[in-house]
Amino acid sequence: MNKTDKIYVAGGSGMVGSAIIRNLQTKGFTNIVSKSIEELDLINQQAVNDFFVKEQPDYVFLAAAKVGGIHANNTYPAQFIYSNLMIECNVIEAARQNNVEKLLFLGSSCIYPKMAPQPIKEAYLLSGELETTNEAYAIAKIAGVELCKFYRREYGCNFISAMPTNLYGINDNFDLQNSHVLPALIRKFHEAKQAKALEVVIWGSGTPRREFLYVDDLADACIFLMQQYNGEEPINIGCGGDIEIRELAALVKKIVGFEGTIINDTTKPDGTPRKLLDVSKLHALGWKHSTSLEEGIRRVYEWYVNEQ
Numbered sequence: 001m002n003k004t005d006k007i008y009v010a011g012g013s014g015m016v017g018s019a020i021i022r023n024l025q026t027k028g029f030t031n032i033v034s035k036s037i038e039e040l041d042l043i044n045q046q047a048v049n050d051f052f053v054k055e056q057p058d059y060v061f062l063a064a065a066k067v068g069g070i071h072a073n074n075t076y077p078a079q080f081i082y083s084n085l086m087i088e089c090n091v092i093e094a095a096r097q098n099n100v101e102k103l104l105f106l107g108s109s110c111i112y113p114k115m116a117p118q119p120i121k122e123a124y125l126l127s128g129e130l131e132t133t134n135e136a137y138a139i140a141k142i143a144g145v146e147l148c149k150f151y152r153r154e155y156g157c158n159f160i161s162a163m164p165t166n167l168y169g170i171n172d173n174f175d176l177q178n179s180h181v182l183p184a185l186i187r188k189f190h191e192a193k194q195a196k197a198l199e200v201v202i203w204g205s206g207t208p209r210r211e212f213l214y215v216d217d218l219a220d221a222c223i224f225l226m227q228q229y230n231g232e233e234p235i236n237i238g239c240g241g242d243i244e245i246r247e248l249a250a251l252v253k254k255i256v257g258f259e260g261t262i263i264n265d266t267t268k269p270d271g272t273p274r275k276l277l278d279v280s281k282l283h284a285l286g287w288k289h290s291t292s293l294e295e296g297i298r299r300v301y302e303w304y305v306n307e308q
Contacts, residue, residue: 008057011064019219052094060103072178077136084140105161119278165238169215189256203268206246214296217289238277
């Protein structure tokens with residue numbers, strides 16, 4: 001990518017998209033296009049086609065998606081599969097029709113089988129059953145990966161896909177019903193601290209292990225891959241280490257400064273027992289994350305408090 005190439009970041013107002021825009025700007029890219037959902041509904045095929053015809057982007061980061069945690073995925077599976085299928089189909093096809101130079105599609109680590117060997121290699125895709133609580137979202141994301149692969153084979157499009165691990169960062173969703181585990185914990189502990197509560201209840205047993213990547217590190221990896229990777233196979237983006245949810249809760253508790261106790265609600269689902277990505281492929285290309293989990297959570301908590 002040249003500094004003046006037109007770059008479209010789909011989902012630019014979200015956590016991932018806004019981080020990609022920040023990183024591009026830091027690196028000196030000056031011709032960045034993004035639209036809010038109010039300005040451009042990516043589920044509307046005609047609107048997407050019209051946008052691409054008008055703007056003619058050279059590069060596309062497809063970071064737009066309908067996302068949520070276990071509760072949201074389990075409660076609204078039809079909305080999750082429909083919205084995500086429509087977004088990726090519309091953007092990828094419009095990119096092909098308008099001769100986009102290169103497109104990066106962002107999938108999710110939840111596309112891998114529930115009981116995949118750990119750490120999870122890219123080759124494990126479609127090798128087993130999915131986690132039922134986010135199956136609809138995962139199937140949509142798998143379809144996006146396959147779209148990129150088959151568009152490459154049939155049309156010669158340089159469309160690549162990357163699989164991020166669990167993400168957190170500035171502009172995250174802190175809604176307790178629909179958020180992912182880390183922002184939910186930040187909000188729970190912060191509100192408990194303010195209320196001088198004696199305890200905080202967290203979902204599940206606390207034993208599942210999860211990997212977390214600071215979103216600005218993800219953005220840096222995406223731009224690295226856009227410039228350095230042209231393969232058909234998806235590539236994992238992560239930090240290469242994981243943590244038990246109960247350990248994560250204890251870390252958030254310490255950073256927030258909550259002094260009460262943590263209670264586990266074992267009537268709530270745990271989800272996948274472990275989800276650690278094998279990032280050896282990305283490391284071999286020359287990229288590694290730079291933000292520790294504790295440092296990243298401190299940054300996000302500081303941002304969250306200032307936004308209140």
